[in-house]
Amino acid sequence: MRAYQVVEFGPPSALRVRDVADPVPGEGQLLVEVAAAGINYPDVLVVSGRYQILPERPFIPGKEIAGVIRAVGPGVAGFAPGDRVLGQLENGAFAEQALVRADDAFKMPSELGFADATAMGLVYQTAYFALRDRASLRRGETVLVGGAAGGVGVAGIQLAKAFGAKVLAAVRRPEQAEFVRACGADVVIDVGGKNLRDDVRAQVFAATDGAGADVVLDPVGADFFGAALRALAWCGRLVVIGFVGGEIPSVKANYLLVKNITVSGLQWSDYRERTPQRMRDAQAEIFDLWRSGALRPPSTKTFTFDRLPEALELIGRGQIQGKAAILLDRRKNS
Ligand SMILES: NC(=O)c1ccc[n+]([C@@H]2O[C@H](COP(=O)([O-])OP(=O)(O)OC[C@H]3O[C@@H](n4cnc5c(N)ncnc54)[C@H](OP(=O)(O)O)[C@@H]3O)[C@@H](O)[C@H]2O)c1
Known part of the structure; x- marks a missing residue:
């Protein structure tokens, strides 16, 4: 072959x-x-x-x-x-x-x-375990999705919507805004500026009546990570998924304490090795959501x-x- x-x-x-x-x-x-x-x-x-x-x-x-x-x-x-x-x-x-x-x-x-x-495989599974397992997402919460126009990002938008969340999609280029809206994002967060630290927080707080995001999916790392941490709500949960932004960020522990924040990591392939049945159940649920029309991935x-x-x-x-x-x-x- x-x-x-x-x-x-x-x-x-x-x-x-x-x-x-x-x-x-x-x-x-x-x-x-x-x-x-x-x-x-x-x-x-x-x-x-x-x-x-x-x-x-x-x-x-x-x-x-x-x-x-x-x-x-x-x-x-x-x-x-x-x-x-x-x-x-x-x-x-x-x-x-x-x-x-x-x-x-x-x-x-x-x-x-x-x-x-x-x-609907790897990236949906990744977003699924990030939202369900690491972040324990609840219906009615708000999710900020980093790298939202990418593979994991689109899956994150679609699954978070299917699980009953409000979705804020972070993109850095104007042409990505329309795309992520078509994927189901409620609000687009512009991360194309120079002052991410303040910009992301201001936009997320404006979109959440000052509460902040309950959950962040972060496949980007770099400056987005620190900016997204500041945009979390009280008891917010940030899931580290990847570092496509190139830089592996660090976190100051006092920041977690002050806002009761959880930062967790996700290595999806571990679920495949350690809990194959959970992975099968996840894929079955993803396909069921697709059948029901709750998931409509872009072609x-x-x-x-x-x-x-x-x-x-x-x-x-x-x-x-x-x-x-x-x-x-x-x-x-x-
Ligand atoms: N932990 C796990 O189990 C797991 C599983 C799957 C994937 N991953 C990781 O997740 C990451 C994303 O994967 P993917 O398949 O979604 O990649 P992808 O399809 O290439 O998408 C990446 C997205 O991130 C955006 N981006 C890149 N650099 C950025 C920056 N500095 N600031 C803001 N946005 C930025 C890109 O936007 P532009 O188009 O503007 O560049 C793009 O929309 C990778 O690092 C991958 O290795 C981890």
């Missing part, structure tokens, strides 16, 4: 397409013919060698696929060849076929296309297989709003 491989770490253009042996499913695994592979910011980090979990090279990167099961390994129950599934992997998605642990595969709603299914931006390096470059430069995926075969994408 054809597959992208990381041979040397570097920019996306360093990826190599190679013919490699077709994988054979082992104990508890599914062999999936990939119809679409989701592209996420962490893939850029993996390809450049800056991600926290890296296998021996050469390896096939990519963390998320949707496709059709071709074979099941020994010990697999509940799946059969022909099933359409969304699958999460540590690596191996950017290929014509992929092995997925049955624990990490989810049957897709029959009416959902493969590319759109990849948009996924798709690229042909040969354009993966270009797509990764665009994601690395923050030039894709929402989610992106490569299509292995357009005919299968329905």
